[in-house]
Amino acid sequence: MSGEVLVEARGVVKSFPGVWEHLILDHINFDVRAGEVHALLGENGAGKTVLANILSGFYTLTSGQIYVRGKPVHFKSPFDAIKNGIGMVHQEFTLVPSLTVVENIALMLRKHNPLSYPLKEVRERTLELSERYGLKIEPDRLVEHLSLGEKQRVEILKVLYWEPDVLILDEPTSVLTIDEARELFKILRRMAEEGKGVVFITHRIEEIMAVADRVTVLRLGRKMGTFKVSEVGKDELLRLMIGEMEPVRYERGRSVEWGRVVLEVRDLHVLSDDGREAVKGVSFEIHEGEILGIAGVSGNGQRELAEAITGLRKASRGRIRLMGLDITNKPAGEIAKLGVRHIPEERRRMGVVEPMCLAENMIIREYKEKTFSTAGVIKSKVITEHSKRLVERFKILTPDIWDTEVRILSGGNIQRLILARELWKGPKLLVAFHPTYGLDLKAVTHTHQHFMELRQKGAAILLISEDLEEIFLLSDRIAVMLDGRIVGTLGAREATPEKIGHMMAGVGAS
């Protein structure tokens, strides 16, 4: 690991005056060497994304200096960073939905030279790269029709296209299955062997142990230290990240008597955006006090299923009943009023209104109710109190309630906002798409506890996730979705990761 230092940040300070009073990055030193995977670890809002954005030219720094191979550099745009061999894959997707995969990759070239748009060449090279790194894609599909995992691969290819020396990945695994993540780790290791430097941001310590050479821990803008992974223990990393070691243990609730059927889905068929049949005859039910986990690689109809249940998408055939009431193709607002809540797949696109403040985002569900408005006039005092309570309870790191757009919140804090809004009232049915996506360890535990409480109180939960560990931890029954169908359902006790894994891959359905 005595490789050359490829990029170095020295004494980097970042502040957002007028928004935050504290420094977002407080004199950070950080370097990436050739041949290593360097992990960044820290709680939600610690400053990982901001640091990565500074290294890759998306943010300017307040003070300090960046060096590339020992030479000081001043990035004015991401393109400057790319020219210096630094590329970044963002936490949130940056693709243009209405363009195809290839067109998206070609866009960056266009910035370089507005006249060139060599689609053919880009297509070939993309396929070649996708072959070389084992990143499977369909080059001519529109990005808006891709699943999260697929989009993730396109994001990576988009950066690899420039053959960067340093590749920064901001929480690339949160939307991947274990297998997909393992594949990604292989790719990262291969890149390190090729002499590249890799920066890898994650909340999962096991992943760091598995793939990284060094790890840097950040806490609220301060650096807690950089360590060789081989010389540091899991517990120590935890302590550095969170502070005093709170037992991150989690009690699975006692099993609950199932009550009445809350959600009943019969022979449901749903089309995807591009008109293909994405859900092909799915049937299941969820009872009061039951968590039904839906496992499966993303893009197998999960999103369409969730959207049909919550009224965001029309069912082409079949029935959906809530507490016996037919809600098939009812408007989303009506379904929500019946006590259905939804943690959506893409949090920044659908889950929040980025240019609005936190308070206005908090009342998306209930703004019409008497609590929050009378005769069409919004009660801002009540809303302030309400928001403050939720900020406290869900530990959302935000500068204020009314004055700042939620756009600037960190990924994990956006997720907390959504959780707070969808959970506080205690829904009858919760449709949760990878609910702990991007949360730090502590918040994951809190969320799981919250789910257990809801279940205890008799809520029905449809948990859709690629994270098998989470599915196993929470679910009473596990159904596997493959190519628009449920290929099998197992009780929590009989299910094993092997069985489920086989079903997910489409072998030996039971």
Add this chain to the structure above:
Amino acid sequence: MVSKKIRKILYRLAESLLAVGIGFLGGAFLMLLYGYDPITAYRALLTGAFGDISGIYETLSFATPLILTALTFGICVRSGLFNIGAEGQMYMGAIGAVMIGGAMSLPAGIHAATATLFAMLLGGLWSIPVSILKITRNVHEVVSTIMLNWISFWLVTYLITYQLTDPMRAERAVPAQETARYTVIGASLTTIFPVVIAFTLLIYFIVWRTTLGYELRLVGYNPEAARYAGISIPRAVVMSFLLGGLAAGLAGASQVLGRPPSWTVYATLGNLVNLGFEGIGVSLIGRNHPIGIIFAAIFYGGILHGGRFMEFEAGVASELVRAINGIIIVALAIPELLSMVSGVVKRRRGKEVEAG
């Protein structure tokens, strides 16, 4: 942290003042180029527009319709719509005001009110086809509003020429009767001005303090999230265009019931033409915000009115006066235009937002 909002407003204000400065410098440069003295000219402009009470009345009178047509644009921007239909809706409002205020006799008191409301109603109705075309046929509002502007133009011209002609003077429609006129405050300013200000404050209240405004803004910012929130997007579109139409209708009324000396519309629509389009610029200068729009319209009105004094007193050629006005206005509108454009780009790319 209380000062955050104030800081934002001050920042915006500074930006606008800078733009004014740049605009005036540009104009001065132009004048020097043609051998005029910019100092004298600008002094004439300012004293003409704001120097004495009758100048101020005149300026406010110029501003009145512009506040409203700017609102038409500004409200719709909040819902992500690009409404350039104020022009045609204003014509409809004006002819509505003529129908009730000029061609009918009603007791004083309710006459003006009825005529005003009817004008607003016509303006609002004229927005309905835009909504219907957008919702059912997905016709972009720029296309449909331009078409409707022309339809309105010829329809109103026809009505003035053949149906509502002033028996005394054939080139115009029957003027509003005494009972339908708003009281003159001074110069050509009437009591419709406070009505317009009250209407603007009402719009401000609706947009920022009511559930309807919340829905409109939500749809404008993120239709996907609006759907998720269970908001009916068609309803929001209709309401947004409708509010805009009401404002434009009131603008038309203000030119008939609240603007001496003619109190009517000419068959050429000469006293109306372009007020709707100028509203777009005013809205941009006012950051598409109701309160900003009031100040922007007054500034704009000042330039229009004061510009005439540059001509009389400093002898600047009238074409040049218009060019100078243009420079100042474009310079002022640019900050908001840029932020509208970069807002879209940022949203697409998820780029950094420096909080201003």
